[in-house]
Amino acid sequence: MGGEIxxxxxxxxxxxxxxxxxxxxxxxxxxxxxxxxxxxxxxNILATDTQLVFMGGWAEQFLAKFTGAGGGNVAWCESSPDVLVRIENLISKTLLP
Structure with missing residues (x-):
């Protein structure tokens, strides 16, 4: 359309x-x-996948201010930290026959 948005x-x-x-x-x-x-x-919500995280106590949070690291995968309370695997499993188990 002539370069128009x-x-x-x-x-x-x-x-x-x-x-x-x-x-x-x-x-x-x-x-x-x-x-x-x-x-x-x-x-309708067909399925959910929830990951819980603990961001650390005072020591971890204090050190994270200097490193910018944060909790990382260690803090996630689940067995498969790879989010792409989790999403793929959520989709395949919910939508595929």
Missing amino acids: VRKDDISPKSKYLIKKEFELKNGKYGYQKYLIEDIKLQ
Whole structure:
């Protein structure tokens, strides 16, 4: 269109499902990261995968100020820290027959 940016509203997505990510940190010490699979048309949550994290005590948080490291994979309270594997498992176990 001649190099113009055109905005169109009210366009229905072609995908049937939506994957969303939520992250929340509570009290600066505990948090979670959650992936959700939602049916767009029905607006139902079909599955979730939640990872809990402990950001460390006072010593870890003090040292992290100097290194910028933070909790890392050690802090995640689950067995498979690779988030791509977790998302792949969530999708395949939820959506594939």
